[in-house]
Amino acid sequence: MAFCYGSPCAGFGHIKLWAAEMVPSAYWRVATKSRALRISSDHSCIEVRRVNYRPPGTQHNLLSEVSLSLREKSFGLIFGRSGSGKTTLLHLLAGLSKPTSGSIIVQRYGYDGKPTESPEPLAPERVGIVFQFPERYFLADTILEEMTFGWPRQKADFTLREQLALNLQYAVNSVGLNTISLDEDPHSLSGGYKRRLALAIQLVQTPQLLLLDEPLAGLDWKARADVVKLLKHLKKELTILVVSHDLKELSSLVDISWRMQMGGILKEEALPL
């Protein structure tokens, strides 16, 4: 598959038009899916099972027998001291590195809490990750270019591009960027709006799991409150796992939390507020 890097993909005008025309159906699809999931009581969980990780060529494990289970559409938070291995775990979940042993899977459960089918590996392309200070990696001159950077551009990819264009409009609305022209320079946005853009870029790919590394770091109090409010909204439709030191501000969102101890040992634990 070919991607366009840095330059606008062919047919942007059309992309905007498709998106504008097809928003209602995109919303309908999302709303219908969420209602269906609420009324059925079977559910899936993203699970890390006894994962160890030792970077190639090193002697020590950065993660030791890490296990966790995060139910779909819930908000998990991992806290712990600097250097304990939190970001390393996010990278494994995003497929950026491979566990030395153990597995990362999606498991479906039935009414009775028992697995209904064999677990499936969590596909890296279904995981979105927003790194610390994502605005440092913005490359394009407009919000639209930033959001479509890396999209497939070949003729054969028309259907995929069309789907991405639909998702784009949904993502822009979800993060509240719809009040801003997509021709704006991403670098000129406020801190909070830069984070919104970073989230929207990931939402276009309709992730099954959204990973956020220190989403409030470096923001002023108003932008922090803004991002917390946005995450509260996104939580209704998404499974979110956050690494953060900002426990108090995020506490109202958290369904489950873990402490990462030095040596990469993860324990489920309530937030120490």
Ligand SMILES: Nc1ncnc2c1ncn2[C@@H]1O[C@H](COP(=O)(O)OP(=O)(O)OP(=O)(O)O)[C@@H](O)[C@H]1O
């Ligand atoms: N590829 C690597 N090879 C060797 N050591 C590494 C590698 N990547 C990370 N580390 C080390 O692993 C440890 C865990 O790093 P990690 O970034 O996951 O910690 P963290 O808990 O996210 O810290 P912080 O809260 O400061 O972001 C650190 O001591 C780091 O220096």
